[in-house]
Amino acid sequence: GAVVSQHPSWVICKSGTSVKIECRSLDFQATTMFWYRQFPKQSLMLMATSNEGSKATYEQGVEKDKFLINHASLTLSTLTVTSAHPEDSSFYICSADRRGQPQHFGDGTRLSIL
């Protein structure tokens, strides 16, 4: 069964609203989680590395004030897209590092901003 749960799987909202996406590790503690974004017809792009109890590390070109990441516990990281606009419409996916194993991925969130 799934070991990383990502919610919601699909969200449609109006321009200007903020959207929160959750990523949970279900049966293990993940000190590190990753957030990715996929633009249509392109590969995944790493947005940021989320570390429990500390600030996220953002990749170059990713606006940290736009994409707020909070990793408040060892099983939950959240990505909030603030004041979303149509250009933020994309597929977002998280993954969690599990010690001694390859990363586990969530099922992704399809975000559509109208």
Add this chain to the structure above:
Amino acid sequence: GDSVTQMEGPVTLSEEAFLTINCTYTATGYPSLFWYVQYPGEGLQLLLKATKADDKGSNKGFEATYRKETTSFHLEKGSVQVSDSAVYFCALSDLAGNQFYFGTGTSLTVIP
């Protein structure tokens, strides 16, 4: 639904050995195929990709050919180095880019 099946690891090779990591897929339609690499403590990095049948993706000595007839996208490298030690993920994405499907990852350790 779409899915990716990847050879399980861990794989341990001596330096300069030949590497193959098998990947097969199930998809309706004509997906794009990817190999990603993850170094310890880091996020995924795109290693190579192929977007249509018979395309060969290549990068840093790694190659993979999109084989529609066998629904495969096996990763190969003729001579591995210690620095290639990492976890490798095979992935599939539909053309609309609305979903990504990953294999379970294969951990590779190259010993001197």
